[in-house]
Amino acid sequence: MNRIVRFIALPLGMLCGSIAHAEDDCKVISVSWQVDVCVKADREKADAKLNASYKKLMARFESQQKRDPEQGKAFMAIARESQRAWIKLRDTTCPLEATDIDPDAVMHSTSINSCVARMSLERAVYLDRIVADSPGDVVDxxxxxxxxxxxxxxxxxxxxxxxxxxxxxxxxxxxxGGWRVFSSAQFCSFDGKSFRSGYTDARFEEPVFADDGLHLTLSTTELYAPGEKRRACVIPIKNEQIKVLKCGEPESS
Incomplete structure (x- = not known):
């Protein structure tokens, strides 16, 4: 009996490894079971995207209704009710697309998962377009x-x-989401001094995006001190957020 168990466990382990590999690379489908695995992965990604879009919508309601918190709460309640109703609609609609497939067949669940992924992504785009950007985010x-x-x-x-x-x-x-501005930041000062009034001259130069954020050079000339100072700086970008400017020591002349 132990020999049989070991014999069965090995192929199962190999199968799990194959599934994990298929999730990493679903662009090349070589066997039928990969379709189901990849569609499941698509559904999970779509669900994550939908959840993120919903949370950002709620955050926009909260941040843009600070002067009238009660109205903000009312809008958030409407959004919650709408989202719950939509999820029920999605989960009762998608099985319709699989009515011509044997319920015991793998393709039955694959068809439903594909529908859920598609509808979730469409809903995420819809949520991203709700609520106008705040005036401070609009650039001429x-x-x-x-x-x-x-x-x-x-x-x-x-x-x-x-x-x-x-x-x-x-x-x-x-x-x-219609190129909605999720977040915006202006960098107009350094070391507690405004670029407009705290320096004879201050500006960012040579901006280049990298995987960790925006790299650039900060050039400053003090009001009452001769000579230009140049610093290597980075504005980190992580998890869809703009972080605080970080600069090194002035370059030696």
């Missing part, structure tokens, strides 16, 4: 003198320079 593109962008998983980060403005604007956008 006619005044932009220079810009750059990089994709970070499901979002796009961009930097913007404007004419006659020493500030640097960094934003996180949702390409699948």
């Amino acid at each position: 593109m006619n005044k932009v003198s220079r810009s750059g962008a990089k994709r970070y998983q499901d979002v796009v980060a961009r930097y913007l320079y404007s004419f006659d403005n020493p500030c640097l604007t960094v934003q996180i956008l949702a390409p699948d």
Whole structure:
């Protein structure tokens, strides 16, 4: 009996390893069971995307209704009720797409999972488009003198320079949600001093996106001290968030 158990366990272990490998690379489908595995993975990714979009919508309601918290709570209650009703609609609609498939067949669950993934992604895009961006997130593109962008998983980060403005604007956008601005930050000061009034000259130069964020050089000239100081800096971007500017010591001349 022990020999039989060991004989069975080995192929099962090999099968689990194959499934894990298929989840990592679903672009190449060589056997039929990979379809089910990959569709399940797509459903999980879509569910995660939907949950993230829903949480961001609730956060927008909360942040943009600070002057009227009760109204914000009312909007959030509407969103919760709508989401619950939509989930029920999705979960009762998708089985319709599998009515012509034997319930005991693998393709029955595959068809349902495919439908759930598709509807979840569509819903995520819909939620991303609800509630206008706050005024501080809107940039007059006619005044932009220079810009750059990089994709970070499901979002796009961009930097913007404007004419006659020493500030640097960094934003996180949702390409699948009508390019909604998820977050925005302006960098207009360093060491507690404004670029406009605290220095003779202050500006960011040579911006380049990398995997960990936006790398650039900060050039400053003090009001009452001669000479330019240049520092290597980075604005970290992690988990769809713009972090605090970090700069090193001035470069030696």
